[in-house]
Amino acid sequence: MDKILELENVTKEYKNFKLDNISFSLEKGYIMGLVGPNGSGKTTTIKLIMNLLSKNSGEIKVFGLDNSLDEKAIKERIGFVYDDNIYPLGLKLSKIALLIAPFYKTWNQELFNQYMKKFQLDPQSSLEKLSKGMKTKFAIVMALSHKPDLIIMDEPTSGLDPIFRRELLEMLQEIIEDGNCSVLFSSHITSDLEKIADYITFMDKGRVVLSDTYVNIVENYRLVKASEEIIKKERNKFLSYRCNSFGGEGLCKNWHSLQNEYPDKIVLEKPTIEDIMYYISKREEVEC
Numbered sequence: 001m002d003k004i005l006e007l008e009n010v011t012k013e014y015k016n017f018k019l020d021n022i023s024f025s026l027e028k029g030y031i032m033g034l035v036g037p038n039g040s041g042k043t044t045t046i047k048l049i050m051n052l053l054s055k056n057s058g059e060i061k062v063f064g065l066d067n068s069l070d071e072k073a074i075k076e077r078i079g080f081v082y083d084d085n086i087y088p089l090g091l092k093l094s095k096i097a098l099l100i101a102p103f104y105k106t107w108n109q110e111l112f113n114q115y116m117k118k119f120q121l122d123p124q125s126s127l128e129k130l131s132k133g134m135k136t137k138f139a140i141v142m143a144l145s146h147k148p149d150l151i152i153m154d155e156p157t158s159g160l161d162p163i164f165r166r167e168l169l170e171m172l173q174e175i176i177e178d179g180n181c182s183v184l185f186s187s188h189i190t191s192d193l194e195k196i197a198d199y200i201t202f203m204d205k206g207r208v209v210l211s212d213t214y215v216n217i218v219e220n221y222r223l224v225k226a227s228e229e230i231i232k233k234e235r236n237k238f239l240s241y242r243c244n245s246f247g248g249e250g251l252c253k254n255w256h257s258l259q260n261e262y263p264d265k266i267v268l269e270k271p272t273i274e275d276i277m278y279y280i281s282k283r284e285e286v287e288c
């Protein structure tokens with residue numbers, strides 16, 4: 001399969017934080033969600049991919065090319081939505097498009113006009129007069145109007161209303177339908193990822209804890225509810241767990257063995273992305 005994006009053993013060190021030897025990859029035609037608690041390293045990872053930061057070690061390839069040596073060729077093919085506004089606030093939206101378009105050989109003014117209409121943005125408005133959500137919408141229009149092969153978005157849905165969020169997710173799915181475009185996006189809104197992500201990469205404290213297809217993740221893990229006694233006895237089988245006066249609950253990968261051993265004494269549930277994120281982030285501070 002064609003790898004659109006490959007990170008191998010990438011490390012970036014700040015004074016108080018280390019993005020530690022992370023690896024994951026994304027194939028052509030798929031959507032990957034990047035999730036993790038605040039400060040886990042999602043934005044740092046995205047900035048490294050975009051070569052806005054330099055790595056300490058490791059390799060980042062986009063479209064099979066080195067992300068820093070071939071930066072210009074790569075960026076022409078990426079639609080990037082940053083978590084903050086990057087365009088000059090005082091300019092009209094149409095003027096911004098006019099300034100940015102020449103940087104992309106594949107810029108499609110017709111498509112820009114269509115998206116502006118669809119997203120109900122007035123080309124004659126100046127950027128500073130837009131609300132936070134409208135600015136994000138404009139950033140998305142700019143990212144999509146040059147028909148990118150890879151869309152990278154850092155928290156694109158956070159300031160958007162639920163209706164537009166749903167429309168955006170549907171649009172992303174339509175865009176990747178022909179199999180030529182891939183999407184990497186970070187989000188705290190895990191229900192958005194559950195709707196459209198083919199792959200999920202979980203980050204925690206600067207590490208990639210899990211990166212797999214959404215289907216595999218949801219099939220391979222179970223939330224196990226049982227008595228405190230069972231949970232404590234089987235503690236090694238849990239990624240992490242918590243107990244209270246009513247019993248215990250934990251996230252378990254090898255849940256079949258528990259099911260066989262305690263068929264009538266435990267309850268198994270498929271976890272949500274949020275459940276998995278919670279238990280992954282709590283795995284070093286078990287409460288029992």
Ligand SMILES: Nc1ncnc2c1ncn2[C@@H]1O[C@H](COP(=O)(O)OP(=O)(O)OP(=O)(O)O)[C@@H](O)[C@H]1O
Pocket residue numbers: 014015016017036037038039040041042043044045
């Ligand atoms: N320029 C910088 N100098 C020093 N430390 C930094 C810098 N930028 C980010 N960090 C630190 O790197 C860590 C990871 O930050 P990052 O923004 O990548 O996390 P995140 O997962 O995107 O978080 P959030 O979900 O809150 O957006 C944090 O501890 C942050 O303080």
